Structures are given as C-alpha cells and as structure tokens.
Amino acid sequence: MMFGSLLEEALQAMGANRLRSALTMLGMIIGVGAVVLMMAIGQGAQAMVSEAIASMGSNLFIILSGSSTSGGVRMGGGTVPTLTATDAHAIGELPEIAAVAPSYPNNAQVIFGSNNWTTAIMGTTPEYFEVRDWHPVSGTVFTDSDVRSAARVIVLGQTVVRNLFGSEDPVGKTVRVKNSPFVVIGALEPKGQSLDGRDQDDTAMVPLTTAQRQLFGNPFPGMIRFIMAKARSREMMPRAEQSLIELLRARHRIRPGQEDDFTVRNLTALAQTAAGTTRTLSVMLGAIASVSLLVGGIGIMNIMLVSVTERTREIGIRLAIGARRQDVLLQFLLEALIISLVGSLIGAAIGFVGAWLAAVVGGMTVVVTLSSILLAFTVAAAVGIFFGFYPARKAAELRPIEALRYQ
Amino acid sequence: MPSPLIEVVDLVKSYPVGDSGTLEILHRLNFTIDAGEFVAIMGPSGSGKSTLMNILGCLDIPSGGRYVLNGTDTARLDPDQLAALRNRTIGFVFQGFNLLPRKTVEDNVALPLLYAGVSREEREARALELLRQVGLGHRVGHKPPQLSGGQQQRVAIARALANSPPLILADEPTGNLDTHTSEDIMALFERLNRDQGLTIVLVTHEPDVARHAQRLIHVVDGHIAEDGPTKTILGRAHA
Numbered sequence: 001m002m003f004g005s006l007l008e009e010a011l012q013a014m015g016a017n018r019l020r021s022a023l024t025m026l027g028m029i030i031g032v033g034a035v036v037l038m039m040a041i042g043q044g045a046q047a048m049v050s051e052a053i054a055s056m057g058s059n060l061f062i063i064l065s066g067s068s069t070s071g072g073v074r075m076g077g078g079t080v081p082t083l084t085a086t087d088a089h090a091i092g093e094l095p096e097i098a099a100v101a102p103s104y105p106n107n108a109q110v111i112f113g114s115n116n117w118t119t120a121i122m123g124t125t126p127e128y129f130e131v132r133d134w135h136p137v138s139g140t141v142f143t144d145s146d147v148r149s150a151a152r153v154i155v156l157g158q159t160v161v162r163n164l165f166g167s168e169d170p171v172g173k174t175v176r177v178k179n180s181p182f183v184v185i186g187a188l189e190p191k192g193q194s195l196d197g198r199d200q201d202d203t204a205m206v207p208l209t210t211a212q213r214q215l216f217g218n219p220f221p222g223m224i225r226f227i228m229a230k231a232r233s234r235e236m237m238p239r240a241e242q243s244l245i246e247l248l249r250a251r252h253r254i255r256p257g258q259e260d261d262f263t264v265r266n267l268t269a270l271a272q273t274a275a276g277t278t279r280t281l282s283v284m285l286g287a288i289a290s291v292s293l294l295v296g297g298i299g300i301m302n303i304m305l306v307s308v309t310e311r312t313r314e315i316g317i318r319l320a321i322g323a324r325r326q327d328v329l330l331q332f333l334l335e336a337l338i339i340s341l342v343g344s345l346i347g348a349a350i351g352f353v354g355a356w357l358a359a360v361v362g363g364m365t366v367v368v369t370l371s372s373i374l375l376a377f378t379v380a381a382a383v384g385i386f387f388g389f390y391p392a393r394k395a396a397e398l399r400p401i402e403a404l405r406y407q
Numbered sequence: 408m409p410s411p412l413i414e415v416v417d418l419v420k421s422y423p424v425g426d427s428g429t430l431e432i433l434h435r436l437n438f439t440i441d442a443g444e445f446v447a448i449m450g451p452s453g454s455g456k457s458t459l460m461n462i463l464g465c466l467d468i469p470s471g472g473r474y475v476l477n478g479t480d481t482a483r484l485d486p487d488q489l490a491a492l493r494n495r496t497i498g499f500v501f502q503g504f505n506l507l508p509r510k511t512v513e514d515n516v517a518l519p520l521l522y523a524g525v526s527r528e529e530r531e532a533r534a535l536e537l538l539r540q541v542g543l544g545h546r547v548g549h550k551p552p553q554l555s556g557g558q559q560q561r562v563a564i565a566r567a568l569a570n571s572p573p574l575i576l577a578d579e580p581t582g583n584l585d586t587h588t589s590e591d592i593m594a595l596f597e598r599l600n601r602d603q604g605l606t607i608v609l610v611t612h613e614p615d616v617a618r619h620a621q622r623l624i625h626v627v628d629g630h631i632a633e634d635g636p637t638k639t640i641l642g643r644a645h646a
Contacts, residue, residue: 005521016509317505320466321566322494322522324487400493401466404505 010334024303027296028343032376034289036351039372042282044365049278053271055191057132059231066261081223082261087251088227096240098232101128102224104208106216111176117163120203123211131230139171139186142207150209154182158190159202178215297383300336304391315395316403329396336388344380348373411439412477412606419471420458432458434629445600445607447620455629460610464497464576465489494522498567502579504559506551512562513547519569537565557588577609581616593619614641
C-alpha cells in the first residue's frame with residue numbers, strides 16, 4: 001500500500017514536469033528502439049544464412065574430379081574425369097558416411113507443350129535426395145530400379161515447374177529432353193537461394209544411368225563429375241574426410257608424395273564460417289545500439305541529478321513531515337524506473353515499426369524475437385535502477401535541516 | 408507526576424569553524440515543557456532560537472546534552488526513527504509555509520498520513536476534516552499558490568495536525584503575514600491549545616505574537632535570559 005502511494009507520488013512528480021520527463025524518455029526510446037531494430041536486422045541475417053545452410057544439406061562433402069595438365073597449362077578441377085560410380089559406391093561403404101550420391105550434371109533444354117526452359121539436369125541416384133535433405137512436394141523421386149533400368153523419369157525443381165507448367169501440377173505429364181520423352185514423377189520442395197546466390201530450384205534430376213547413356217553420351221563410361229557424401233554426424237566429419245581421402249588415393253593408386261587427382265570440399269565448414277561472420281555482425285550491431293542505450297541511461301541520471309537539486313526543498317519538506325530515507329529513495333528510483341520502462345516500451349514499438357519498414361520497404365530479412373524484446377526490457381530496467389540509484393540515494397541522504405534551508 | 412513532554416538537559420549546539428575551532432550557538436540550556444503548555448521562545452535574530460527550534464523538531468541534532476521528547480531520548484535514534492518521531496509526535500508550522508506548490512491543498516494536508524502508511528480513503532477523509540477545522544473546507548482542490556498567505560498558513564497548520572501529534576512547533580508562523588492575518592492565525596493556535604489540549608511551542612521575535620502564549624522563554628546569545636509567565640515578563644518589559 002505504501003508502495004502504491006509512492007508510485008502515485010512519483011507519477012505526480014513526473015506529470016508536473018511533462019516536457020522534461022518526455023525528453024528524458026527520448027533517450028531511452030532511441031536506445032531501446034535501436035537495440036530492437038539492430039537485433040532484428042542481425043537476427044534476420046543470421047536466419048537467412050542458417051536457412052541457406054539447411055537448404056544445402058547438412059554435414060556435406062563434395063568430392064570433385066582432379067585437374068588435368070595440358071602442355072604445362074593446368075586446367076583446373078573437374079577437367080579430368082577421375083571419379084567413377086564405383087568410387088561413389090565404395091565411399092558409401094565407409095562407416096562414417098551416411099549416404100552418398102554420384103552426380104553427372106549437364107545443361108539441357110526441357111520442353112513441355114509450347115514452353116521450354118534450359119536447366120541443369122543432374123544424373124544421380126535416389127540417395128541424392130537424402131544427402132541434400134530434399135523432399136518432393138508432389139509425386140515421388142526415382143528408385144534404384146529406375147537407375148538400373150535407365151528409366152526415362154524426371155524429377156523437377158520448383159523453378160523448372162514454374163517455367164514449364166505455371167501453377168499446373170506437373171506429376172504424370174511428359175516432357176521432352178533432347179527429343180526423348182521423360183515422365184515427370186515428382187516436383188521438389190523449393191529451397192531458395194544458395195549461399196553464393198544461385199537458384200537451387202533451377203534444376204531437374206534423372207537417374208544416373210539415363211543421363212550417362214541416353215542424355216549426355218559419356219565418352220568415359222561410368223565416369224561422373226562429382227560425388228556428394230553426407231557424414232553421419234558433424235563430429236564425424238574430420239574423420240570421414242580423412243577416410244575419404246585415404247580410400248580414394250588407394251582406389252586411384254596414388255603413391256605417397258603424389259598429388260591427389262580429386263578435391264574434397266567440406267561444405268559445412270564453409271557454412272560455419274558464413275554463420276560465424278553473420279553472428280559477429282549481429283553482435284556488433286547490438287553493441288553499437290547498446291551504446292545509445294547507455295547514453296539514454298546517462299541522460300536519465302543527468303536529469304534525475306538536476307531534479308534532485310531542484311527539488312531539494314521539496315525533499316526537505318517531505319523529510320520534515322516524516323518521510324524516511326527509504327521513502328525518498330524509492331520515490332526517485334520509481335521515477336527513474338518509470339521513465340526507463342515507459343521509454344523502452346515506446347522504443348520497442350518504434351523498433352518494431354522500423355523493422356517492419358526495413359522488411360517491407362527495404363526488402364531486408366528481419367526477425368524480431370521475444371528474447372530480443374525481453375532483453376531490451378531487462379536492460380532498460382537495469383539502466384533505470386543503475387542510473388537512477390545514485391541520484392535517488394543523493395536525495396535520500398539529504399539532511400532535513402539543510403534541505404529545508406536550501407533556496 | 409507525569410514526565411514532561413519536552414525535557415532539555417545541558418543542551419549544547421556548536422558548529423565547526425575553520426580547521427579546529429568551534430562556534431557554540433547554544434550554551435547548556437535546561438528547561439522542560441509539560442503537555443498542554445503554550446510556550447513562546449522569543450529572542451532577537453542570531454540569538455539561537457531557530458537553532459533550538461530545529462533541535463526540538465528533531466531536524467537537527469544537539470552537539471551535547473540530552474533532549475528527551477515524549478519519553479524518548481533523541482540521541483539514541485537513527486535518521487529513520489527520527490523521521491517517524493517527526494511524523495507522529497511533531498507537527499511543524501514554518502514561516503515560509505513550506506507547502507508543495509504542485510500538489511492540491513488536500514494532498515498537502517494528507518502527506519504526513521501517506522508517510523504514516525494510512526490508506527488513501529482515510530487520508531482523503533482526514534484531510535477534508537482538518538481543512539474544515541481550519542476554515543478552508545471550500546478550498547480543497549486548490550493549489551497553494553492560488554491561496555493568500557493566511558490561507559496557506561492555515562493549510563500548513565492543518566497538515567501539522569494530520570497525525571494528531573501531541574506537539575506543534577511553529578517557527579515564526581506569522582513572519583510573512585500582515586497584522587490582521589497574524590491575529591487570526593494566533594487565535595487559531597490559542598483555540599487548538601485550549602480546545603484540544605495541544606502543546607504549542609512558538610518561535611518569534613515579536614512580543615505581540617509572543618503575548619498569545621502563557622509562558623515565555625527569552626533566549627539571548629544562546630542562553631536562557633528569562634523563563635516565566637508571559638504576562639510577567641512582557642508586562643515588566645513594556646511597563
């Protein structure tokens with residue numbers, strides 16, 4: 001009950017000097033608004049990166065064919081077909097590897113009715129969909145028996161579906177690739193952009209054998225461009241990489257000291273780096289915004305100190321008629337707390353609107369989480385108490401006789 | 408015999424001056440005031456009467472000697488206990504009124520009740536009753552600056568009475584008022600003393616004001632020069 005009365009006293013004192021209370025609040029409004037907005041942007045960037053990482057598939061290796069050297073000119077990775085489907089099969093036998101997908105991609109035109117679209121057509125095995133965590137939204141994906149029989153079936157990515165079929169369901173329709181008819185058996189869920197900005201949905205999959213024998217006529221039968229392999233867990237990745245390299249060197253009869261004729265890329269490591277960078281960015285944005293929160297807090301202390309000096313006589317009167325030190329302390333602390341809490345409430349609302357504008361007008365990905373709002377409020381309350389305490393204590397420690405004499 | 412309301416024994420007040428010296432304002436004062444008395448402390452400015460008043464009001468602490476108020480030795484109390492004593496045992500009336508200008512008259516009167524932990528409803532009822540008692544029942548919602556000096560001092564008196572303290576301390580209560588209004592205020596004090604048995608201690612430098620009291624303590628240069636019935640002392644001085 002006493003607390004309620006002191007709260008009323010605090011509100012009354014603030015109401016008596018509205019402009020000053022509002023200006024003090026402004027510091028908190030800007031501080032909390034900046035924190036909420038910056039955290040929304042930072043977390044938006046993080047969300048975008050982690051989505052891209054997830055869409056790529058987790059714990060992933062890509063094994064590329066080696067480089068060739070022609071007359072002293074090194075031609076770069078993938079120029080010599082050194083990997084075979086049996087390499088892929090052998091990798092699949094490693095205990096650290098959960099799934100493996102040999103891949104043989106090439107560009108080709110896909111035609112449906114009067115529409116056509118040129119896309120990357122991936123010859124692969126059913127395990128590819130497992131490796132990449134990619135599931136059909138309608139229909140199904142091909143099976144091992146489709147691969148054995150080199151069946152003319154095709155699974156389409158969303159971009160291809162959109163360009164050929166519009167909003168129609170493609171499953172069961174027949175498309176033509178290089179003048180051969182293929183039955184569409186499935187359409188894949190959209191994955192969006194990859195980390196480097198490529199459209200991952202602009203692709204189609206056919207059985208590996210179909211691609212090798214019928215579509216792209218492989219000059220080296222059994223050769224593939226790259227192998228995707230998924231480790232059983234993140235912890236196993238370093239060991240899996242080691243095993244992979246040893247296995248392939250043994251299979252390719254590479255003597256110690258000789259260069260590998262293949263390249264193993266750890267995509268998860270790349271992704272982790274990207275995630276780390278955005279996390280740093282996010283923390284930095286938060287830190288910069290926190291400075292304005294700090295400035296807002298100092299503003300509160302400043303005004304409260306002025307207010308205590310200005311109201312010394314009032315404090316003296318209150319002490320003379322029986323206010324205890326804690327009554328005075330609590331009243332001034334409550335004033336600081338109300339300013340910081342109301343300020344942070346308004347600031348959070350402005351931060352919301354700012355984040356919404358950044359998303360709608362600026363086209364940015366923003367994520368406003370409950371935790372960022374709770375954090376802003378906790379910090380605001382802490383700022384209010386921390387910066388309000390010194391002036392409040394100064395008021396409470398006044399000697400009544402001196403306060404009363406103060407002019 | 409009941410113990411006196413105020414008991415002052417060898418009371419000394421001194422202030423530090425320079426590096427090591429002290430300036431003694433009050434020199435070993437001794438007096439008692441019983442419940443129900445109306446006492447004027449009179450003296451020229453600089454005599455130490457206001458310093459004495461501040462000590463009696465527990466706003467300041469003595470440098471030496473004892474001050475026992477209502478059976479409590481004030482030297483043993485911490486600041487919060489002194490605050491409680493000021494809240495419950497003493498009602499202050501100041502020369503400059505010392506009302507909170509932004510609060511309504513009613514809220515001003517109710518403030519000591521707030522610090523006594525009285526509920527809002529009771530505070531409002533009591534404040535209204537007190538304001539009626541001092542003849543300001545129609546000014547409840549006004550703010551102090553909207554009132555005349557005499558009216559403000561009545562509000563201050565109502566505030567002093569809020570917690571029904573046994574003692575009213577008035578420091579030059581008529582110092583800022585004209586003669587006519589002063590008479591009104593003094594009549595109010597007399598009535599409170601007579602009708603409610605309140606002990607009133609009044610500080611003034613004007614014999615005309617002091618005349619309203621029954622007993623007069625004349626302070627000169629930090630000593631008690633005279634202490635006796637007002638009529639005797641003033642009658643002799645003005646004879």
